[in-house]
Amino acid sequence: MKKYLAELIGTMVLVLMGCGSAIFAGNSADIVGAGVGTLGVALAFGLAVVGMAYTIGGISGCHINPAITLGVFLSGRMDGKEASGYMISQFIGAIIGSAILYILVSTGSYAGITTTGSNGFADGHLMHAIIAEIVFTFVFVLVVLGTTDSKTGAGNFAGLAIGLTLVLVHIVCIPITGTSVNPARSFGPAIFQGGEALSQLWVFIVAPFIGAALSAGVWKIFTSEEVSKVKVQKAI
8 A cells, every 4th residue: 555655646746747837837938948948858757757756766666657557567576456456546646636736827827838847749740749759668668677676776776767767758859749658648638728738648649658668668679688698708
C-alpha cells in the first residue's frame, strides 16, 4: 500500500510542477519564451523527477510513469499485479495534480496560452507525434532501466541521470507534442482540457507504451547471457 501511495503522490507532484510550469511560467503574456520558456519547463519536469526519486525512490522505486512501470514489468523486475497497482495509482495522482492546477487557474487571474498543460499536435502531424513519442519514450525508459539495474546501474546517481534525461527529452520534444513520454501525465490534463486534447489522448497513451516495450526488449538483449559471455571473454 505504501508503494502505491508513493506513486500517487509522486505522479501528482510531477504533474503539478511540470504542467504547472507550462501553465503559469512557461507561456506568460501569451508568448512562448516570455516566462521560463522551453528550457524552464523542461527543467521543471526533470527536477520534479529528481526530487521525487530521492524522496520516494526507496519506497516504490519512483516510477511515477506508467511507461516506466511497463518497461520494468516487461524486463521481469515486477509482477503484473504490482504493475497494475502502480499504473492505477499513477493515473489517480495525475488527475489530482491536474485538478489542483485547474482550481488554481479557475480561481485566479490567468492569461497564458495553456490552462492544463495538455499534450497535442497540429492537424496532419499524427505520424510526426507518434514517432516522436515512441522514440523519446524508448530513450527515456532505456535510461531508467539501465541506471537502475542492480548489477550495472548508477546506484545513488540514478535519480539524477533519469531527471537530466527527462530534461533533455523535453527540450527536443516540447515543440512537437509538448512532450508526454508518460501516459498518466497526459491523461490528467486531457481530462480537464477536454475537446481535441481528449480526442488525441490515445496517441499519448499508445505511443509511450510502445516505446517502453521496445526499450524493455532492447534491455533484455543487453543483459542476455550471450551478451554477458562476450563481455567476460573480452575482459579475459
